[in-house]
Amino acid sequence: MDASPAVLNAQALKRMQLAAYERAKLKPPDLSAAALAARDAASLRALEPGGSIEQAIAERLRAQGRDPEAAKGEVERLREAAQQIDQHATPLVDSGEEQPLCHPHHAMILSTQRKRLEGLVNFGLPEFTSAFLWLKDKVTLSTLLTCELNARTFKAPYAQDLQPQFWILFDPVFFDFFYHLSNAFASAIDMDGLDKSGNRYAMGDETASVDDAIHWGGPEPVEMAYKMLRSFVTFGFPPLDIVSYDDRIFPLAETLRNQAALFVLAHEYAHIIRGDMDNHASHQAPWQAEINADILGFRMSNAVLTMEDAPAKVRKAGINLFFSGLLLVELARRALDKGEKQRVADLMPQQAPSATDSHPEAISRLCLLDDEFSQHFPPDQVRWSEFLTALFVEITTQFWLRIEPQFLDLHSKGVRAKTVWKGSIGLEQGNS
Amino acid sequence: MEDVEREKFLQDVVSGAAQIDYEDMLLSSQPAQNFGGPPVVDDKSREARNQALLLSKNTTVLEHLCPALNSASGDLESIAKIAGTVLFPLSLTPTAPVSISALAIGALAVLVARAGVATLCPECGGKAKEQG
Numbered sequence: 143m144d145a146s147p148a149v150l151n152a153q154a155l156k157r158m159q160l161a162a163y164e165r166a167k168l169k170p171p172d173l174s175a176a177a178l179a180a181r182d183a184a185s186l187r188a189l190e191p192g193g194s195i196e197q198a199i200a201e202r203l204r205a206q207g208r209d210p211e212a213a214k215g216e217v218e219r220l221r222e223a224a225q226q227i228d229q230h231a232t233p234l235v236d237s238g239e240e241q242p243l244c245h246p247h248h249a250m251i252l253s254t255q256r257k258r259l260e261g262l263v264n265f266g267l268p269e270f271t272s273a274f275l276w277l278k279d280k281v282t283l284s285t286l287l288t289c290e291l292n293a294r295t296f297k298a299p300y301a302q303d304l305q306p307q308f309w310i311l312f313d314p315v316f317f318d319f320f321y322h323l324s325n326a327f328a329s330a331i332d333m334d335g336l337d338k339s340g341n342r343y344a345m346g347d348e349t350a351s352v353d354d355a356i357h358w359g360g361p362e363p364v365e366m367a368y369k370m371l372r373s374f375v376t377f378g379f380p381p382l383d384i385v386s387y388d389d390r391i392f393p394l395a396e397t398l399r400n401q402a403a404l405f406v407l408a409h410e411y412a413h414i415i416r417g418d419m420d421n422h423a424s425h426q427a428p429w430q431a432e433i434n435a436d437i438l439g440f441r442m443s444n445a446v447l448t449m450e451d452a453p454a455k456v457r458k459a460g461i462n463l464f465f466s467g468l469l470l471v472e473l474a475r476r477a478l479d480k481g482e483k484q485r486v487a488d489l490m491p492q493q494a495p496s497a498t499d500s501h502p503e504a505i506s507r508l509c510l511l512d513d514e515f516s517q518h519f520p521p522d523q524v525r526w527s528e529f530l531t532a533l534f535v536e537i538t539t540q541f542w543l544r545i546e547p548q549f550l551d552l553h554s555k556g557v558r559a560k561t562v563w564k565g566s567i568g569l570e571q572g573n574s
Numbered sequence: 575m576e577d578v579e580r581e582k583f584l585q586d587v588v589s590g591a592a593q594i595d596y597e598d599m600l601l602s603s604q605p606a607q608n609f610g611g612p613p614v615v616d617d618k619s620r621e622a623r624n625q626a627l628l629l630s631k632n633t634t635v636l637e638h639l640c641p642a643l644n645s646a647s648g649d650l651e652s653i654a655k656i657a658g659t660v661l662f663p664l665s666l667t668p669t670a671p672v673s674i675s676a677l678a679i680g681a682l683a684v685l686v687a688r689a690g691v692a693t694l695c696p697e698c699g700g701k702a703k704e705q706g
Contacts, residue, residue, distance in 0.1 A: 164593065297602070
């Protein structure tokens with residue numbers, strides 16, 4: 143008896159996930175609960191006093207002619223930062239989906255965002271109700287090691303035209319990158335200052351400044367922004383050298399990265415809803431399809447946040463984080479590859495997109511979504527949202543001004559950007 | 575010794591088919607952003623795809639392959655295994671009509687899985703593609 147399309151698609155997805163590991167020259171990781179617990183325990187042992195990490199640091203210090211005893215302090219700092227990450231980690235809830243090649247934390251994040259989006263059947267907008275009723279049981283969410291900071295939508299190969307199936311697959315590195323980035327941004331945002339100056343700006347006070355909503359509060363945000371960008375952009379891995387943060391930043395950081403994941407997932411759902419995955423689609427330029435998916439994705443993520451009673455003024459925060467991340471990556475890559483000073487403004491496109499261009503620059507997409515927001519909300523909320531966007535662009539700019547010299551120094555030493563990112567899986571397997 | 579070589583060749587064909595299939599799926603997908611990584615299809619893969627097209631039109635290859643494909647179940651791995659098994663001896667022949675690498679046979683298997691056996695072998699009465 144022939145296998146059902148569902149079985150064939152599950153086999154095809156697994157085959158593709160395995161092919162992706164082979165292409166990246168990595169072993170598919172064992173993501174069972176037992177294996178993950180064993181790896182966590184091994185990491186803890188490595189961080190113990192006198193453990194392998196202390197020994198490695200001591201050796202490095204010795205080779206540099208420095209006091210190897212200093213390794214103790216460095217490991218103590220790393221241990222504290224690792225403990226803090228553990229304390230603030232979201233407890234794992236079984237997503238109920240069997241995904242042997244998807245990390246359970248990633249499956250949980252995706253499953254949570256899917257539930258939020260599927261709740262739009264009850265939002266009261268017929269367009270969303272019919273879209274999500276039609277989408278029910280048609281979309282599989284998982285991860286795929288593409289070695290890119292990306293998510294992709296696929297039309298599953300085995301399905302009838304009237305009953306199509308889709309896969310939305312995030313690269314695991316997406317979660318690595320936005321975990322660290324959200325911590326760095328959250329630690330730079332002064333929530334009290336944001337409330338006060340955002341409200342003033344919303345009420346028409348042009349003297350309200352985003353500077354009042356930024357606090358550096360020590361070297362951590364900039365230090366972490368540099369370490370994470372250097373690690374991802376030059377090695378394709380998350381940073382090993384982590385820092386501790388103020389405990390209060392973690393709820394905001396988690397909200398930011400979850401909103402970013404929600405928006406990216408909504409963007410991908412938008413491609414499906416708009417028919418961009420149809421074999422016969424596409425009479426429109428690829429860049430136009432991306433902008434349309436951004437706008438519909440924004441409308442969906444905004445509707446989710448409305449249902450959850452999130453204030454309108456902060457509903458673009460995750461979107462801002464997503465595009466700020468892309469801007470920082472682009473700035474770091476250009477600095478490494480060209481060795482020239484760059485500013486956020488330099489990333490603004492100098493000419494209109496051509497018919498074959500795919501994704502517009504991040505800064506253009508961010509501005510277009512601000513325009514979209516302004517068409518649907520009252521003026522005070524529009525001004526609040528503009529203020530929030532300006533804040534993220536300012537933090538991006540300030541981060542970059544502070545860390546650019548170090549990237550230019552790396553360029554002068556011959557370091558160049560890596561375009562294949564293997565994330566924590568590559569790191570665990572010691573791959574380069 | 576030949577058994578070991580054949581087994582290794584078969585594994586390479588199956589993994590090559592999965593790689594070509596992966597690349598094609600990636601090319602047909604909608605990414606959330608333009609990351610600017612290396613090209614999905616590299617020179618080696620492009621060469622194998624060109625070889626596969628030549629193989630799919632070569633009479634000698636089809637004479638060997640089509641009867642065997644009649645029993646294929648339609649899934650990529652099964653087609654790749656059959657194609658690898660049948661074409662392995664040809665790949666060893668110095669006077670082979672076209673260059674036959676494991677990756678090229680993998681690419682051929684992808685062509686067959688997509689189009690259906692009947693398209694490649696119209697006179698063999700193979701199954702036409704029903705889905706996808």
